[in-house]
Amino acid sequence: PNCIGVIDNYSGVDTTFIETGLPEDEITKGGISFISQSGAIASSILMIGDSYPVAMGFNKFVSIGNMADVDFIDLLEYLEEDESTTVIGMYLEGYPEGRKLIDTMGRIAKKKPIVVLKVGRSEEGATAASSHTGSMAGSDMVYRSAFKQNGIVAVDTLEELMDTLKAFDGLPLPKDGNIFVLTQAGGPGIYCTDAIGQHQALNMPVIEDETKAELKEILPDMAAICEPEGYADITAAATVDHHVKSLECVLDDPNVSSVVLITIVPTFLPRKELGEGLAELYTNSQYRDKKPVYNVIMAGNYVETARIALEEAGIYTFDTPDRAVNAASNLVYYSEFISSVEEGGKSHDR
Amino acid sequence: PNCIGVIDNYSGVDTTFIETGLPEDEITKGGISFISQSGAIASSILMIGDSYPVAMGFNKFVSIGNMADVDFIDLLEYLEEDESTTVIGMYLEGYPEGRKLIDTMGRIAKKKPIVVLKVGRSEEGATAASSHTGSMAGSDMVYRSAFKQNGIVAVDTLEELMDTLKAFDGLPLPKDGNIFVLTQAGGPGIYCTDAIGQHQALNMPVIEDETKAELKEILPDMAAICEPEGYADITAAATVDHHVKSLECVLDDPNVSSVVLITIVPTFLPRKELGEGLAELYTNSQYRDKKPVYNVIMAGNYVETARIALEEAGIYTFDTPDRAVNAASNLVYYSEFISSVEEGGKSHDR
Structure with a gap:
């Protein structure tokens, strides 16, 4: 595989030949660090992230190729200790010592989330991985269950990877799956x-x-409140104020x-004001x-102003409801893992 | 539900209050017609489609609300006979006479593809659909199996809906699932x-x-050919010519x-030339x-020039490999349905 190099936005180092590098003062550094075994996946992530309404920032970004010098474990251990890294993303094809990798990832996952896109899952995919990085992809079922046992968040798509990283970086962990x-x-x-309904965790x-009574008070008459439970349709008649107040109430x-x-912003709902109104609530x-x-x-591009107003205030936005829900489910899974670790720690202390 | 009205790009009628309407001469009309039971889903589709590198065109676009005057069946029958409509998209919450709807859709599917996003699949979703359009969402399993038996393409996400519509409109049907x-x-x-590997059809x-020998001849030495079978990595060293010639060969x-x-276009591969080179091959x-x-x-936005060069030549492009594969699988499913209908017709003639 090729290897595109290293970006450290925290200290300002960029050895890559990817043109996405923004002027230094425009980079939102954030806490997301990423390790990729493929230069092309690394480039794609940088290019996709840069095309968001507000460019997705990375703290440290490493494309490691076939690991001639440094390898996954070295880098993971570096990021484990790196205080400015709040969440670690990985694109993984395979690793010669699978058990050691999982042990390292599992240890780190108790401190900060690791989100991994593991490929080479099908037989054909594994063959392709072997001809690419010489990696033994290993059994998909073994990897999946090892991830699950160790609090490691495994994702299926590039979109889920990026949305989940953003969510971990920008949002608090939920107490449980009530959404x-x-x-x-x-x-x-x-x-x-x-x-x-597709996610057991939610x-x-x-x-x-x-x-419910308060929502009825706040919202337009035609609003549908809690049909079903856990759901309110504030309707297309909702103003910025309706959005903010009902959200506060919930x-x-x-x-x-x-x-x-x-x-779904209609022509008559002011976008920038909506973004600003919500941002004010969140920063309260x-x-x-x-x-x-x-x-x-x-x-799409029609709502960029609202999304930019939110993102510039440090509040992430998502493209579609299902993408948001995938990320939400991953945060619940990790939150429950951390709770179980803390519970375990407590009972051990007794 | 609200209802945003009707757009007929074929005859130039637009009754909606959505701002996505392009100047008439810039609209790529295409053969995709769409019927939505939700004004907001309709608007979202128009806004997302308009944000693509080249705006996604619609032939006829109808937001029908809760069907006080015209309903799904009337519209489907209209689109069935409409020669400029090559594929029909639907957002469906429910319909009082489910059997009649499926029969109509099934009859039309033998002539042109129908791609449907059916919601209200979970119990909670069905309750929400009922409070929205008063629709009985019906059993998800019953709908799914009825779609499958009748050659109706059911999709899971907005992205899959749009990608599949584009693929049906712009691409020939494949002979079988060999990809x-x-x-x-x-x-x-x-x-x-x-x-x-996730799709049985492929x-x-x-x-x-x-x-294989010809690919070896054409491509850079480091190219990995048919490891696994059905796969070639032409490598980051591939020029525009390597792309075009190897594709032609395959x-x-x-x-x-x-x-x-x-x-994944590196800085040293000229984007516009790549788009133009491929477009020339496809129009041959x-x-x-x-x-x-x-x-x-x-x-992301970094490759718009290549995508625009292709799309302006009438050749669709896709965001990510998995999105392309979802659409590809849907085309194979429909192609096999049509073959089975034609086979059935033949044996009946004997």
Whole structure:
């Protein structure tokens, strides 16, 4: 494989020949560090991330090729100790000492999340990996179960990889899988609800009667509140204020641990104000760092102003409801792993 | 639900309040017509499609709300007879007479493909659909199996919906599920191979020895040819000419029915020339309309010039290998359905 080199946005080193490098002062460094066994996957991630409404920042980014000098374990151990790295992403084809790799990843996962895109899963994919990096891809089932046991987040697609890294970097961990769908439109809300139904880790909670009454008070008459439970359609008539107030109300409910907020901005809803109104809520100390909110502002280039207003305030946005839900499910999985580790630690102390 | 109205790009009517309408002469009309039971999904599709490197064109686009006047069946029957519509897309929550809807869709599917995003699949999703359009979502399993029996292409995500519509509109149907992966980079090629492994309809074929020898002749020495079978890594050293000649060679092989072409454009590969070189090959009468090629040119905004050169020549491009593969699998499914219908017709004639 080729190898594109190293980027360290924290110290300002860039040895790559990829043209995505932004002027240094425009880079949002963030806490995401990434190790790739493929130069092309590395480049793709940089190019896709740079094409988001606000470019996705990386803290350290390493393309390691076929590991002649340094290898995965060295780099993982470096990132384990690196305080500015909050989450580690990996593109992995294979590693000669699989057990050692999993042990290292598992140890680190107790301190910070690792999100891995492991390829060479099918027989043909494994052959391709072997001819590419000379890697033994290993049994997919063995890797999957080792990841699962060790709190390592395994993803299926490039999109899920990037969305999950953003979510870990920018959002607090949820207490549990209770996720509320607050949607400004029926269709995308139902689509989101179906997506939640695909994830065992997630469920839509029954909220307090007082919260329901308060939502009824706040929202337009035609709003559909808690049909089904854990769901409110605030309707296309919702103003910026309706968005912000209903979200605040839902976040205050003790049964809600995460929220997906979906809005398909109609021509008559001011985009920049929407982004700014939500950003103000999230940066309010009462809500900041308490519960993750997945903002899905649809769609395409038409809503860039709203997304930029949020992202520039450090609040991530997602392309579609299902992409947000995939990331949300991964955060719940990791949060539950960390809780079980802490529980284990406590009982051991006794 | 709200309803955003009707767009007929064929005759130039647009009753919607969505701002995506392009100047009439810039609209690529194409053969895709769409019926949506949700105004917000309709708007999202228009906004996402308009944000592609070249805006996705629609022939007729109808947002039907809760069907007070006209309903799905009326519209489907209209599109059935409409010669400029080559493929029908649907966003469906539910319909009071499910059997009648499936019968109509099944009859039409024998003439032109129908691609449907059916929501309300989970219990909660069905409740949300009922409070939205008053639709009975019906059993997901019943719908899925009815779609499958009737040659109706059911998709899971908005992305798959749009990619599949583009593929049906712009590409010939493949003879069978034999799909070749021609990749300029190892990582994305392996990722693509894994994605193919997820689809029962697809498999990577063994090509002729002469084709292998010819590829070896054409390509840089370091190219990995047919490890695994049905796969060639033309490497990052591949020029525009290497791309075009190796693709031509693979398309000439009788064992190849579709090709995924993946290229992660490095700084030293000229983008516009790549797009133009490929476009010239595809419009050559020897290849045009013969076998579908799924062009994945990565990534993000950095490769727009290559994608625009292709799309302006009427050749669709896809965002990522897995998205291309999802569309490819849907074309194979439909192609096999049509073959079985034709077989049935023949044996009936005897």
